[in-house]
Amino acid sequence: MDRTVYLDNAATTKVDPKVIAAMQPYHSESYGNASSLHRLGRQAKKAVEESRQAISSKLNAASGRLIFTSGGTESNNLAIKGVALAKRKEQDHIITTSTEHDCVLNSIGWLEKNGFKKTIVGVDREGFVDLSQLEDALTEKTALVSIIHGNNEVGTINRLKEVAKIVHSKGALLHTDACQSFTKTELDIDGWGLDLVTVNAHKIHGPKGVGALYVADNIPLQPGQHGGGHEWAMRSGTENVPCIAGFAKAVSISDVSDIPKIEALRDRLISEILEANPGSWLNGPKKERLCNNANISFPHIEGEGMLLYLDQKGVLVSTGSACSSHTLEPSHVLTSMGLPPEECHGAIRFSLSRYTTAEEIDYAIASVNEVAERLRKMSPYD
Numbered sequence: 001m002d003r004t005v006y007l008d009n010a011a012t013t014k015v016d017p018k019v020i021a022a023m024q025p026y027h028s029e030s031y032g033n034a035s036s037l038h039r040l041g042r043q044a045k046k047a048v049e050e051s052r053q054a055i056s057s058k059l060n061a062a063s064g065r066l067i068f069t070s071g072g073t074e075s076n077n078l079a080i081k082g083v084a085l086a087k088r089k090e091q092d093h094i095i096t097t098s099t100e101h102d103c104v105l106n107s108i109g110w111l112e113k114n115g116f117k118k119t120i121v122g123v124d125r126e127g128f129v130d131l132s133q134l135e136d137a138l139t140e141k142t143a144l145v146s147i148i149h150g151n152n153e154v155g156t157i158n159r160l161k162e163v164a165k166i167v168h169s170k171g172a173l174l175h176t177d178a179c180q181s182f183t184k185t186e187l188d189i190d191g192w193g194l195d196l197v198t199v200n201a202h203k204i205h206g207p208k209g210v211g212a213l214y215v216a217d218n219i220p221l222q223p224g225q226h227g228g229g230h231e232w233a234m235r236s237g238t239e240n241v242p243c244i245a246g247f248a249k250a251v252s253i254s255d256v257s258d259i260p261k262i263e264a265l266r267d268r269l270i271s272e273i274l275e276a277n278p279g280s281w282l283n284g285p286k287k288e289r290l291c292n293n294a295n296i297s298f299p300h301i302e303g304e305g306m307l308l309y310l311d312q313k314g315v316l317v318s319t320g321s322a323c324s325s326h327t328l329e330p331s332h333v334l335t336s337m338g339l340p341p342e343e344c345h346g347a348i349r350f351s352l353s354r355y356t357t358a359e360e361i362d363y364a365i366a367s368v369n370e371v372a373e374r375l376r377k378m379s380p381y382d
Contacts, residue, residue, distance in 0.1 A: 003314040005360040005367075009203075009292055010152055010180060010351035011318055015246070016205040022249035023207065026242040034239045035228065044241045051248030055212060058251045059182075059197065061189040064216040067231045068244055069224075072179040073103040075198035075213035076146075078224040078235065079175045080107045083144045083196070084116060086220035091143035091172075093117045097129050098336035099156075100148050101177055105332075108146070117141070126285040127156030127337050131166060138170035145174050150181030153320050153333040153349060154284030155293025157185055161192045168193065173219065179203050179211070183254035184291050195219055201243065205353070206250030210243035258354040263291045265361045266352055270294045276369040283334060283347060292352040297339070298372055300379045301346045309371040315364050318349040 006014070026047060032040025034048050052066045059066075069075045084094055094108050098120050112118045119137040122130050129147055138145070145167045150157050160176055167174040175196035178187055182199045189197055196219065200211030215221055215234075227236025273296055274280055283295040298306065303319040310317055320331045330344035339347075350364070 003363070005315045005364050007350045007352060007356070007360075007364060008316050008318050009353040009356075010349060012202045012208065013205045013353050014355060015202075015207055016250060016253060018253055019206055019246045019249045023242040023246040026245055030241075034241055035230065044239075047241055047245050048239050051244045054248040055199070055251050056214070058254075059187060059189045059199070059214060060191060061197075061214055064189070064214055064219075065232055065234075067213045067215060067234050068239060069211045069213055069235055070209055070240075071202070071211040072101070072177065072198055072200040074224065074235075075200070075211045076101065076103045076175075076177055077107050078213050078221070079196040079198060079215075080104065080144065080146055081111065082221040082224060082234070083173060083175070083219065084111050085222040087143040088116075091141050093119070093139060093141040093143060095119045095121060095134065095137050095142055095145040095172075097121045097123060097147055099123050099127055099151055099153075099333045100146065101152055101179075104146050104148070104177060123156075123336055125338050127151055127154050127283075127333070128285070128288075129158050129163065131162065134163070135166050135170075138167065138172060140171065142170060142172040145172050147174070147176055148180075149176045149178040149187065150185060150290045150293075151284070151333065152180050153331060154295045154337070155180075155289035156284045157181060157288045157290060159288075160194065161188075164193045180290060180293075183251065184259065189214060189216075201247035201250055204250045204254055207243045207246040210240055210247050212247070255354075259291045262352050262354060262356065265356055265358060266292060266294050266350075269350060269352075269361050269365060270296065272365045273368055276365075277372050280372075283337065283339070292356075294350040294352075296348055296350070297343055298346045298348065298375075299343065301372060301375045303346050303348055305375055306346075306348055306368075306371055309374070310367055313367045313371070315367045318351070319345075319347065320349060 030043040032044040034044040056066050108118050121133045173195040177198045179200045183204050195216045197214040202208040223234050230236045279299050330341040334344040
């Protein structure tokens with residue numbers, strides 16, 4: 001199959017050629033260690049600090065610290081464990097939702113095994129956090145609430161401004177995983193009063209292996225790893241200068257004008273697939289969803305089978321989060337939204353990017369409809 005239509009951009013994205021060009025000098029010319037005092041070291045340090053400023057500006061974070069990490073998973077671990085361990089003597093309760101990324105749920109699970117208390121707040125049928133449950137769960141012992149901004153499987157965009165008001169009214173801190181939403185929808189750290197925010201590069205046409213954690217001023221945080229005191233001693237280790245520069249370039253060339261274009265292609269994909277496949281449905285909200293996300297369930301069809309048939313036709317999709325796609329367990333996101341396990345297995349996630357074309361969407365729609373028809377004929381339930 002020579003043709004490739006890549007619709008798995010929620011897993012990772014193609015690196016923009018401009019990003020590759022921005023990274024290259026820090027591999028071959030300005031290759032110094034950012035902690036070195038000589039000329040090459042100063043060049044590397046300047047690149048790191050200019051990158052930090054560019055990303056902070058895009059987040060509308062005038063104050064606070066942006067700590068560079070290896071990616072979203074490390075940033076989430078640092079935020080959750082770092083705050084919990086720093087506040088353990090006064091507050092030992094953590095709140096999250098049932099639809100978080102596995103690294104958030106597993107980090108909080110680790111804390112629970114080490115003496116912390118946790119509360120998992122539910123979501124509604126569209127994946128929005130239940131704000132009344134959240135308010136009821138908060139106590140004076142709550143150190144941190146971690147709620148995802150844009151869901152990685154179904155695209156639901158939680159209303160963080162409302163969430164922050166509730167969380168702060170009870171004296172707790174708010175962390176959000178914004179890896180999927182950053183540059184794809186509004187994210188206003190200062191305006192919304194967010195305390196800790198996770199972002200990364202490879203979801204926005206930047207390199208893999210680099211991310212960041214924004215930490216507001218005066219937030220207690222225990223270091224994630226110890227060493228030479230890099231990143232305010234919160235994340236020791238030699239900075240990945242080429243990838244940090246690439247991250248900043250990916251952020252700087254992102255353009256809000258791409259969002260309506262991606263949304264229009266996504267909406268056509270959704271409407272034409274649903275029209276051609278009676279009984280299928282969209283998971284997540286019609287509105288307030290990530291511009292590039294479409295998660296569609298096909299009844300009586302196994303998602304893995306559809307994925308493999310589409311792969312043969314050159315259409316690359318996902319059955320859920322790439323981080324958990326190798327398990328046969330039903331999606332915890334979809335089950336939390338009320339889908340029975342048997343219906344979860346028929347869900348396909350399509351995720352677009354600014355490189356996705358109308359011609360590719362046409363081909364994907366035709367391929368999906370053809371494969372779905374073939375699999376329905378093979379199904380014992382239809």
